[in-house]
Each structure stands twice: as structure tokens, then as C-alpha cells.
Amino acid sequence: MSQETQAAMLHDCREAFADTLIALARDDERIVAVCNDSVGSSNLAKFKAEFPDRMINVGIAEQDLVGVAAGLANGGLIPFASAAAPFLTGRALEQIKADVAYSQARVVLCGQSPGLAYGELGPTHHSIEDLSWLRAVADLPVVVPADPLQTAQAVRWAAANPGPSYLRIPRFPVPDVTPPGALFQTGRALQLTGGNDVTVIATGTMVSRALQAAESLGQEGIQARVLNVAFVEPLDHDAVLTAAVQTRGIVTAEEATTTGGLGAAVATLTAQHQPTQLRILGVPRSFAPTGNTTFLLEYFGLTADHIAAAARHIMAHATR
Amino acid sequence: MMTADPQVARQFHDVRARLARLSPAEAAPALREMAQRVRHDDLHMIYRAGLGHLGGDFSVADILVTLYAGVLNVDPLHPLSAERDRLVLSKGHTAGALYATLARCGFFAHHELDTFAAPESALNGHPNRTKVPGVETNTGPLGHGFPVAVGIALSARLQAAPRRTFVVLGDGELQEGSNWEAAMTAAHYGLSALMAIVDRNRLQQGARTEDTKQLEPLAAKWTSFGWEVREVDGHDHAQLLSTFRQPGTTRPVCVIAHTVKGKGVSFMEDRVEWHHKVPSAEQVQIAVQELSA
Numbered sequence: 001m002s003q004e005t006q007a008a009m010l011h012d013c014r015e016a017f018a019d020t021l022i023a024l025a026r027d028d029e030r031i032v033a034v035c036n037d038s039v040g041s042s043n044l045a046k047f048k049a050e051f052p053d054r055m056i057n058v059g060i061a062e063q064d065l066v067g068v069a070a071g072l073a074n075g076g077l078i079p080f081a082s083a084a085a086p087f088l089t090g091r092a093l094e095q096i097k098a099d100v101a102y103s104q105a106r107v108v109l110c111g112q113s114p115g116l117a118y119g120e121l122g123p124t125h126h127s128i129e130d131l132s133w134l135r136a137v138a139d140l141p142v143v144v145p146a147d148p149l150q151t152a153q154a155v156r157w158a159a160a161n162p163g164p165s166y167l168r169i170p171r172f173p174v175p176d177v178t179p180p181g182a183l184f185q186t187g188r189a190l191q192l193t194g195g196n197d198v199t200v201i202a203t204g205t206m207v208s209r210a211l212q213a214a215e216s217l218g219q220e221g222i223q224a225r226v227l228n229v230a231f232v233e234p235l236d237h238d239a240v241l242t243a244a245v246q247t248r249g250i251v252t253a254e255e256a257t258t259t260g261g262l263g264a265a266v267a268t269l270t271a272q273h274q275p276t277q278l279r280i281l282g283v284p285r286s287f288a289p290t291g292n293t294t295f296l297l298e299y300f301g302l303t304a305d306h307i308a309a310a311a312r313h314i315m316a317h318a319t320r
Numbered sequence: 321m322m323t324a325d326p327q328v329a330r331q332f333h334d335v336r337a338r339l340a341r342l343s344p345a346e347a348a349p350a351l352r353e354m355a356q357r358v359r360h361d362d363l364h365m366i367y368r369a370g371l372g373h374l375g376g377d378f379s380v381a382d383i384l385v386t387l388y389a390g391v392l393n394v395d396p397l398h399p400l401s402a403e404r405d406r407l408v409l410s411k412g413h414t415a416g417a418l419y420a421t422l423a424r425c426g427f428f429a430h431h432e433l434d435t436f437a438a439p440e441s442a443l444n445g446h447p448n449r450t451k452v453p454g455v456e457t458n459t460g461p462l463g464h465g466f467p468v469a470v471g472i473a474l475s476a477r478l479q480a481a482p483r484r485t486f487v488v489l490g491d492g493e494l495q496e497g498s499n500w501e502a503a504m505t506a507a508h509y510g511l512s513a514l515m516a517i518v519d520r521n522r523l524q525q526g527a528r529t530e531d532t533k534q535l536e537p538l539a540a541k542w543t544s545f546g547w548e549v550r551e552v553d554g555h556d557h558a559q560l561l562s563t564f565r566q567p568g569t570t571r572p573v574c575v576i577a578h579t580v581k582g583k584g585v586s587f588m589e590d591r592v593e594w595h596h597k598v599p600s601a602e603q604v605q606i607a608v609q610e611l612s613a
Contacts, residue, residue: 032478056474059508064467064501071471074456076402077478079471094461095498099468103458104450 010173014043014112016148017169020155021080022047025054031159032056032072034081036065042082042112062087066095070105078106078159084118085111085127085168093133100164101140108158109166114144115205115255116288116296117171123287132260134166135233141165141186142233144254146207147177150230153184161186168204172255172293175208177228189236195223198311199243199250203229203262205297206253206281212304217311224311235265241274249277249314253307255297258282277317279310321451322428322442329396329426332389339390344565347390348557354424355385355557356611359584361420361433363611367604369437371445375594377417379521379554379579380488384409384421386560387486396426399453405483406472408456410465411490411519412446413596419443419452427454463496465489466516470502473514473572484567488517492524495533500545507546512568516547519554521581525595542574554579585610 025031025047032054035042039057048055056072058064062083069081081088088111089096100107111130118125134142143158143165145151151169158165182190192207193214202210207228214224225247227239232254243250250270252263263280270276283300297303339347358381366372384407388394392405409418416436423430428442435441442451446460457468469487476483489499506514520538522529529535539549548568552559554577563575581595582588585607599607 053478058501058505061498061501061505063463063498064470064505067464067467067498067502068471068474068505070457071468071473072475072478074406074468074472075475075479075481077475095464095467098458098461098464102448105457 009175011148011176012173013145013148013151013170016151017110017155018043018046020152022050024156024159025051028078028159030076030078032077032079034058034065034069034072034079036060036062036083036087038083038112041084042110044082062091063095066092066107066109067099069107070095070099070103073105073107078108080108080110082110082112084125085114085130086125089127089130089133096134096140097137101137104139104163106162107164109164111166111168113171114168115172116293119292119296120290122290126288128255128257128283130168131232131254131256131262132264135260135265139163140233141231142168143230144168144204144232145170145230146204146228147174149176149178150184154230157184157186170205172205174205177208177211184230187231187234187236189239190228190230191239192226192228193224195225196246197223197248198314199225199227199247200253200307200311201227201229201240201243201250201262201266202253203232205255206302209302209304210253210307213307213311216304216308222311222315229262232262232265235269237269240266240269244270244274244276248318249279251279251281251307251310251314253281253302255302256282257285259285277314279314281306281310322432322453324396324399324453325426325429326397327426328430332396332425336389344558344561347561351382351386351389351557351561354389355382356584358385358417358420358424360608360611361423362416363599363604363607365416365420365433365436367599368434370598371437371596372416372598373413373596374416374599375523375581375588376411376414376490376519376521378583378585378588379581380411380414380519381417381583382555382557383488383517383519383560383577384417386557387564388421388425390561391564392486393483394454396454399427403481403483406456406469406485408459408465408469408472408487409447410459410487411462411493412459412465415443415445415447418447422452422454428452462490462493463498466499466502469514469516470506470511473506473511474509476513477509477511483513485514486517488519491518491520491522491535492529492532494518494535503542503545503547506572510570511572512570514572515564515567515575516572517575517577519579520576521579523581523590523592523595527592539576547572547574549574549576551576551578555583
């Protein structure tokens with residue numbers, strides 16, 4: 001396959017986010033968008049064109065963005081508060097905690113361009129801490145879709161969910177990984193491949209890489225189970241513990257720091273209930289060097305090759 | 321979630337209806353009496369709990385009572401009615417004054433005040449909307465209530481709903497930058513149904529506001545941010561009522577209510593230590609006498 005054909009099969013999930021939001025807004029006038037001067041980067045220009053009054057721009061003011069969204073929810077609307085993930089979650093973390101999660105305000109927090117998506121713009125613009133920060137906040141689902149179809153599902157789920165949620169919308173182009181007809185249920189992981197040798201638990205942009213890893217492992221006779229965990233919170237305990245029982249170990253992969261995200265969640269769960277071999281792939285507790293996203297993912301070992309290597313390592317050290 | 325005291329709620333309904341027919345000057349004595357009762361209840365809550373923020377509670381009590389009894393379209397029997405006016409207490413540490421006021425209105429049974437800050441009580445040191453009817457958003461960290469109130473006022477405008485939104489801010493709280501983000505947003509959207517009330521008691525936790533981080537010229541700041549500014553005596557119920565009753569026309573309204581921290585008890589008034597000091601049994605006795613005078 002040519003590079004051009006491959007590129008054409010990769011998608012930026014923001015389009016699915018924006019199109020789904022517009023479709024929902026046509027049917028439900030409670031849906032409004034709130035942004036911090038990020039009409040362009042949140043891909044909300046079409047929304048604004050169709051619903052000019054329902055596009056609230058608070059300017060460059062993330063604390064205000066989240067507080068205003070909580071107020072809109074108090075008034076009976078369903079606000080999608082959208083901003084670049086590092087600023088939404090970092091600058092407004094206390095608003096997310098107090099005004100949204102603790103107050104149980106029906107706000108959908110939409111973190112755009114998360115993880116290492118901003119590449120060369122550097123660590124100020126990377127959002128690798130968001131999963132750790134928001135996992136620490138009670139009563140707030142943390143949702144990371146893996147492709148356009150799942151992004152659309154996540155947006156619909158969030159709009160229908162009676163409480164708050166955080167959606168982490170991938171920007172780094174990804175291939176389709178979600179089978180048509182796949183369900184999207186609160187706190188449920190989606191098993192993408194069967195296999196009882198080893199498990200790869202991945203989220204967001206890492207899911208397609210986990211599938212590539214499973215394919216190459218399969219060629220070596222290693223059957224890998226791939227779980228797509230869109231709900232980092234609440235985590236699918238059954239799926240994780242079953243994998244810990246049925247396979248020889250678990251590799252986790254996420255475009256986020258390993259201090260408190262998906263890998264940490266899986267580790268906490270398995271360590272207490274079903275200890276197993278674990279390899280946690282993500283960004284270590286360090287600020288990234290200069291480089292584009294592709295380079296940085298390679299630099300931090302977030303590729304199909306690295307995932308496969310971690311799985312082989314588990315197989316080599318298996319005691320059962 | 322606590323539920324209403326139906327009998328008190330119906331009495332409150334009658335009181336509100338009666339006050340609505342009166343001029344501010346005519347309504348003032350009843351408001352003053354209710355505010356003194358709120359101070360009295362609050363004093364006992366804080367003495368019993370061994371913690372609280374009496375100074376700020378007493379500076380804001382007249383504002384809260386005037387709003388609930390004389391201005392807000394709220395019904396304790398239907399605390400989540402979509403049409404209700406909204407009051408956000410951004411200075412959430414003065415929860416004691418809010419709880420005592422809500423109980424006087426019948427949002428929950430008066431005896432619940434006895435549980436203030438006790439283990440498992442709905443009445444936390446800072447208000448929680450999922451447990452206390454009448455609370456609109458969970459406040460406590462400063463600089464949070466104002467943006468939420470702006471969002472509420474925006475929702476009313478989007479829905480073409482007539483409801484009004486009020487937010488009560490501490491003066492020291494205005495040192496938080498998020499308030500000024502909210503002030504800009506409200507002015508930009510011309511939210512004339514929004515009223516921000518500043519409890520200008522001139523003291524913050526450790527010292528005078530002007531010695532900590534200067535707020536003056538405060539009225540000029542609000543004016544320059546695009547707000548209509550009204551200055552009132554924050555303990556004059558007639559002034560408060562007439563000011564609150566009148567919504568803005570084109571711009572959001574800021575009411576700078578000049579108050580005295582610890583108002584109503586001589587040894588607490590304008591004394592910085594009464595920000596969160598707890599009175600002794602003897603001090604409670606003296607305070608009760610002064611509040612009953």
C-alpha cells in the first residue's frame with residue numbers, strides 16, 4: 001500500500017466530534033458549545049455557522065469556560081465545553097473538580113489535541129497529565145475514543161449521560177479500529193481480538209497500534225487479546241481481571257504519563273485482586289524533547305513494535 | 321438530599337407574598353428581624369460545631385435574607401423548579417449564614433442546623449448542591465461562583481426565560497482572577513439579568529483587603545469592565561431591597577454593599593480575628609443579648 005493510500009485511511013477524530021455534535025444539536029436545543037477562542041482548533045466553525053447563538057465563546061479564559069459551562073448546565077442546557085486539553089484540564093482543574101464533578105453539573109468537557117498531539121509546540125502544550133489528574137477526581141467519567149466511529153459514539157454517550165464527563169478527542173490521525181455495530185457502554189471495554197496468550201489494553205491512539213502489534217505477534221504464534229478501553233474511568237474491572245486470569249500478562253499503552261492513567265489503573269486493580277505480569281507503556285515522568293508527534297511516540301516507545309516487544313517479554317518471563 | 325419543611329415553606333410563601341406588596345421601607349423591619357434570627361441561629365451552629373466563619377456570615381446575613389424573603393422567585397417546596405431565580409453564594413465559607421437563611425425559608429427542617437459540620441451531615445463547612453436544597457453550585461474555593469452565575473444568566477438568555485441570577489461575592493475574593501474573566505464575559509454578552517453583589521466588609525482572613533492586595537478603586541474597576549455599579553449600605557434593608565428589586569437595563573449590575581464584618585455583635589464588628597474565631601460560652605451569651613436588642 002502506498003504511503004498516500006495509507007494516509008488517506010487515517011482520520012483526525014475532531015471531524016467526527018464536530019459532525020456528531022451538530023447532528024445532536026439539530027435534534028436537541030439544549031445542546032450548546034462553549035469554547036475559549038478555540039472555534040478553529042476545536043473544529044467548531046460549522047457548529048457556529050449553524051447555531052450562532054448556541055456557540056458561546058468566553059475568550060481566552062479556561063476557568064471561566066468551565067464555570068460558565070457548569071452554570072449553563074444549571075440552567076438546563078447540555079454544554080460541551082471544548083478547549084485544548086492541556087489548558088482545559090490544567091488551567092481549570094479546580095473548576096472541573098468543584099463546579100463540574102463535585103457539583104454533578106451535566107457538563108461534557110472536551111479535551112482537544114490531547115497527549116503529544118501538539119508535538120513541536122512542546123511540553124506546555126502537551127496534555128499527558130490529564131488522565132492522571134482527572135482519574136483522581138471523583139464521579140467524573142474519563143472517556144478516550146480510539147477512532148472516528150468511537151468518537152461519534154462517545155459524543156452521543158456523553159450527551160445522553162445525566163452527569164458530567166471528560167472526552168479526550170484524539171487529533172493524531174488514526175485508522176478505523178471499531179467494528180460496525182460495536183456497543184459503547186458505560187465502563188465497558190471492547191475486546192477487538194481474541195487470544196489467551198497475552199493481553200494488550202490500550203486506549204485512544206494506541207488502540208490501532210495494539211492491533212498492529214497483535215497481528216505481528218500472531219505471525220509468531222502468540223495470540224494476543226486486545227482490549228480497547230475507552231472508559232479509563234470507570235474502568236472495566238471484569239474485563240481486566242478476566243484477562244489477568246486467562247492470559248499470561250498485560251501490556252498497557254496510552255498517550256499519557258504513566259503516573260496515573262490507564263496503566264496505573266490496571267496496575268492498582270490487578271495488584272490487589274489478580275496479580276499478573278504487567279508492562280506499562282506511556283510517557284515516563286519527564287518533559288518531552290522537541291519533535292513532532294510521530295517522533296515523540298517513537299521516542300517514548302509508543303509504537304506497535306514496542307507493544308509487541310513488551311508482549312514477547314511477558315511471554316518469555318511467563319511462569320504459567 | 322434533604323427535603324423541605326412544608327409548614328415553614330408555606331409560611332415563607334405567605335411572608336414573601338406580603339413583603340412583595342410593601343415598599344422597601346415598609347418591608348425593612350420584617351427583614352431586619354429575620355436577619356437577626358439568622359444571626360442567632362448561625363451563632364449557635366458555630367458554637368456547637370466549634371468551627372465556622374461568623375465574621376463573614378454576619379456581614380452577608382442582611383444581603384441573603386433580603387434576597388430570599390424580598391426578591392428571589394424561589395419555592396422551597398420545588399427547589400429545582402426550572403423557572404426559579406438563582407442565587408449563587410460564591411463566598412462559600414459563609415455557608416452558616418446561607419444554611420440558617422434556607423432553614424428560615426423552609427428549604428429543610430430547622431433542626432437540621434443542629435447537625436452543622438457533624439459527621440455525615442448534609443451541612444458541610446461549604447455548601448453542596450447535591451445535599452442541600454436551595455444550593456445552586458458547590459462553592460468553597462474562591463472565585464468559582466461568579467463564572468457559574470454567568471453561565472446561569474447566559475442559559476436564561478438563550479432560553480428567553482425571565483429568571484434573574486444573583487451572585488454574592490466576598491470582597492477579598494475579588495483578588496482571584498477568575499472573577500474578572502467572568503466580569504468580562506457577562507459584560508460582553510450584556511447580561512442585564514445578572515446581579516453581582518460584593519459583600520464589601522473590607523477585611524479578609526488575615527488583614528484588611530487594602531493592606532493585603534488593594535481592591536480600590538473598586539467601583540471604577542467594575543465600571544471599566546462594562547458593569548452598572550450601585551453602592552449601598554449592606555445592612556440597610558430598605559436600600560438593599562430597592563436596589564435588588566431593580567434589574568439592570570442593558571448591562572449587568574454590580575452592587576457594592578458596604579458592610580461590617582461581624583455586624584450585630586460589638587466585640588466582633590470589624591475585627592479581623594472574627595473571620596473564623598469560635599466564641600466562648602460567655603461570648604455567646606453577650607452576643608445573644610446584643611442580637612436580641
